[in-house]
Amino acid sequence: MKSSVKISVITAFPELVKGFVSSSVLGRGIASGKLEVSVVDIRDYTSGAYRQIDDYSFGGGGMVLMPGSLESALESVACREGRCVAYPTPQGIPLHQELVEDLYRVSMTKRLAIVCGHYEGVDERFVERNVDVEFSIGDFVLTGGELPAIALVDAISRLVKGVVGRERAVEEDSFFSGMLDHPHYTRPANFKGSAVPEALLGGSHAAIDSFRKEEAARRTISRRPDIIARADIMPYLKKGAYVVLLHHPVLDRNGQKSTTAITGMDLHDISRACRTYGVKKYLIVTPLAPQREMVKKIAAHWIAGYGAGFNPDRKEAMELIKTCASLDGALKWIEEREKASPFTVATTAKPWSGGLNWTGVKRRLLEVSNPAVFIFGTGSGLHEEVLSRSSVVMRPISGGNRDYNHLSVRSAVGIVLDRFFGFR
Numbered sequence: 557m558k559s560s561v562k563i564s565v566i567t568a569f570p571e572l573v574k575g576f577v578s579s580s581v582l583g584r585g586i587a588s589g590k591l592e593v594s595v596v597d598i599r600d601y602t603s604g605a606y607r608q609i610d611d612y613s614f615g616g617g618g619m620v621l622m623p624g625s626l627e628s629a630l631e632s633v634a635c636r637e638g639r640c641v642a643y644p645t646p647q648g649i650p651l652h653q654e655l656v657e658d659l660y661r662v663s664m665t666k667r668l669a670i671v672c673g674h675y676e677g678v679d680e681r682f683v684e685r686n687v688d689v690e691f692s693i694g695d696f697v698l699t700g701g702e703l704p705a706i707a708l709v710d711a712i713s714r715l716v717k718g719v720v721g722r723e724r725a726v727e728e729d730s731f732f733s734g735m736l737d738h739p740h741y742t743r744p745a746n747f748k749g750s751a752v753p754e755a756l757l758g759g760s761h762a763a764i765d766s767f768r769k770e771e772a773a774r775r776t777i778s779r780r781p782d783i784i785a786r787a788d789i790m791p792y793l794k795k796g797a798y799v800v801l802l803h804h805p806v807l808d809r810n811g812q813k814s815t816t817a818i819t820g821m822d823l824h825d826i827s828r829a830c831r832t833y834g835v836k837k838y839l840i841v842t843p844l845a846p847q848r849e850m851v852k853k854i855a856a857h858w859i860a861g862y863g864a865g866f867n868p869d870r871k872e873a874m875e876l877i878k879t880c881a882s883l884d885g886a887l888k889w890i891e892e893r894e895k896a897s898p899f900t901v902a903t904t905a906k907p908w909s910g911g912l913n914w915t916g917v918k919r920r921l922l923e924v925s926n927p928a929v930f931i932f933g934t935g936s937g938l939h940e941e942v943l944s945r946s947s948v949v950m951r952p953i954s955g956g957n958r959d960y961n962h963l964s965v966r967s968a969v970g971i972v973l974d975r976f977f978g979f980r
Contacts, residue, residue: 561663561716562592564633565705566626567672568609570597572702582710585719593709594633601628610675619675623682626671630686634667641669641687644704645677646697648690651704655691656711663712670708672701734787734979736776738768770794773922784922785915788979795894795927796836797977799969800886801826802931803842805939816934818847823854825966827873833977838876839886848879883931883942890927899926902946903968904937905961911951914975920948921976930972932965 565573577586577593585591599607602625609626610619633639640662649655662668671678671687683690693704713719741752755767773792776784790797801822808814818840830838840851857863858874880886890898901917912920921928931942943949952961953971963971 561590561660561712562667563663563709563712564594564596564667564669565672565709566596566598566629566633566669567702567705568598568621568674569700569702570595573706576706577709581719582713585713585716588718590718591713591716596629596633598625598629601625601632613676617676621674621678623679626678626682627686630669630671633669639667639669641671642708643671643673643678643683643687643690644692644701644708645673645690646692646695648692651691651693651708656708657715659708660712660715670705672705674700734783735772735792736780738772738775777919777922781919784918788977789918789922790834790977792922793928794925795896797834797928798837798839798890798898798930799826799830799835800839800841800883800929800931801965802883802933802938802942803840803847805941806933806935807937807939809936811936813939814935815843818842818851820854822966823851823874823877824870826969827876829970829973830876831873833973835876835973837878839878839880841880841883841886843881848881851877851879887929890929894927896926898929899924900929900931900946902931902938902943902949903933903972904943904949905952905963906937907952908943908949911949913951914972917948917950918976932969934965
């Protein structure tokens, strides 16, 4: 079987790498032909009796790997067009799951060459001429690049189909979904007075799944709140997520309470965003009966009329639409459906005292057991009576130009849903 993933590790200490890649899961993956890992000794590409690969740093300092032997070793594994070169260094970007996946995809079309530095590192001219990505496994210093190289090879190997016996285990790992992994237990069921959680012993798959998601969320909040910003939290919510588009009470341009008209673009674009991110229902609130009837007619065209056959994907999106005469009516409907009172997240483009950053709102949603309801205003935004009664008010979306914040409601909905439920 020809391997689809090709990796070469270039090092002055090949035995360090060979011992690891020939063992356990990695070794089995290589033996099966699903993964190819070659180890290249830099000293094989030196001249002279002493096989010298390093020399003193200009300007003073320790020993530095010389560029000539490194480049010769690199050229032996692949031509410039056929390789991607990674170099582990404390100056590199932190290694994270998304980068691992990017390099995995690269290794399927090009040879991934990992160059291991040693001593004070490698000659900077080699880096400038050859290296595509510099990465770091933490803010500390090692004696060489072999351990980071092994870590990268191991992380990539887990993504190769068939290398890890149970493929679902890869998706359940920490960071794959953006959250930490849940705790694991094995026999005995009671160890020195400490028992396995009851939810894992009852045999209910639903209870086990619920327990594990809850524990993963709890761990992430307490141990690594920083990674919540890039996590899709939809699978970890105890109830569903909803979007409410409010046409009353909202503000007009003069800051007065107003009722706005429904637009077709809001129906189409926001329903598609809701369908994309897994929102359960898109509720449109207006006290005007003719406006609600108009929404139903437009939706019916795509759900049951000509549009249903013409564009089935649009049908799926438009099926999420529901009209309500008031915000109270919308929230009551959600409460009856979910058997729990809604946790409302009001959005605004203006500063609001006590408003939470969106990452803070994500943490709150993981902590509560209520359906998440995102309320967006039309016109010039939500009226104060809506903001003041909401569970939380989210701070305005901030872009590069902080003096300008006039996004359409369609853009705002897309941005917010992606921040909360976007997957990578």
